[in-house]
């Protein structure tokens with residue numbers, strides 16, 4: 001559970017509060033629920049108070065993006081979320097659309113000149129599946145900014161900081177773990193050697209930093225003399241020269257020697273998606289801080305935190321507090337000894353689902369039109385995807401149901417509740433809790 005967002009009567013964000021406090025305000029009718037996901041309340045009386053500035057932090061990922069809102073002064077994680085992107089769904093639906101259109105064109109129609117050659121993509125074009133990730137992040141940045149007093153942004157932009165590795169002053173064992181430069185070096189090597197043992201190609205095993213030309217024989221600590229190997233190979237190689245060690249495999253020897261000399265281009269370290277995300281934050285006119293993946297990992301392991309997307313997000317950048325609080329303290333607790341610091345921060349799980357499609361005509365498995373749809377999406381004020389509460393007072397299905405609704409023109413809806421699907425609930429019993437916004441929410 002994270003803290004609850006609070007708005008004043010003019011919908012300006014105030015300091016987020018503990019859920020217990022929010023419950024109290026709601027019970028005493030001093031506030032009303034403004035939004036269910038993320039949970040936000042709106043006060044009924046004007047109060048004049050300047051909220052403490054917060055920092056929003058992002059760790060953009062291919063499948064999941066971690067989001068954290070942190071109070072830099074107290075080190076408290078006010079809010080955490082994990083945003084699941086759509087990824088392959090977009091590619092699949094574009095492929096399906098392309099195939100349908102191709103099928104249509106190939107049927108009994110007149111010849112049409114190819115038109116794709118006179119189209120030009122704009123500069124900075126990204127594939128739709130990648131752009132969707134960027135837009136998901138943008139959406140949530142602006143959504144959260146409207147709910148919390150966010151004054152700073154941090155984002156993980158690069159995997160590793162090449163500047164920091166230019167002249168590493170660290171020695172021997174420190175390379176393994178422990179220092180920031182060590183972490184950056186590790187991330188760099190992981191990327192360069194494809195996350196596998198350089199000698200036996202084993203993946204998904206703990207990898208150690210290896211000196212290609214052994215230290216004991218005058219090998220340097222420079223990045224060009226380092227590679228990654230599994231423990232077994234590392235021990236086996238020991239202080240033998242690489243030329244002797246790989247005597248039986250000259251092609252691998254040549255490959256390692258060649259790759260170690262080759263510098264990894266800076267561009268490979270920053271991907272296009274992250275740049276786009278960075279531009280969005282820049283355009284918001286808030287001060288943006290960027291961090292590297294090595295620094296994130298360093299910050300996280302310094303505090304002994306586990307690896308999750310939202311904790312990674314909280315650890316992005318140099319501004320990360322010395323001690324992040326991953327537990328919420330109840331405002332009703334008098335002392336820590338009372339044991340009321342019970343609930344840890346739980347991330348809001350957000351899944352991007354898109355807004356449906358515009359396809360008006362469904363096809364059978366051969367691609368022939370078989371069913372048609374109307375343009376009308378809103379029926380009796382509801383649309384498929386709304387989260388609703390239905391209180392049925394008469395008939396066979398008396399009871400209370402909460403869940404995602406599937407609407408029908410007849411006004412007889414289906415509700416997907418936690419216990420299962422309930423069919424045939426009249427719109428008359430329904431009230432919306434959270435309107436469809438293209439996302440679904442977990443615990």
Ligand SMILES: [Zn+2]
Pocket residue numbers: 197198199200201202229230231232233234
């Ligand atoms: Zn190995």
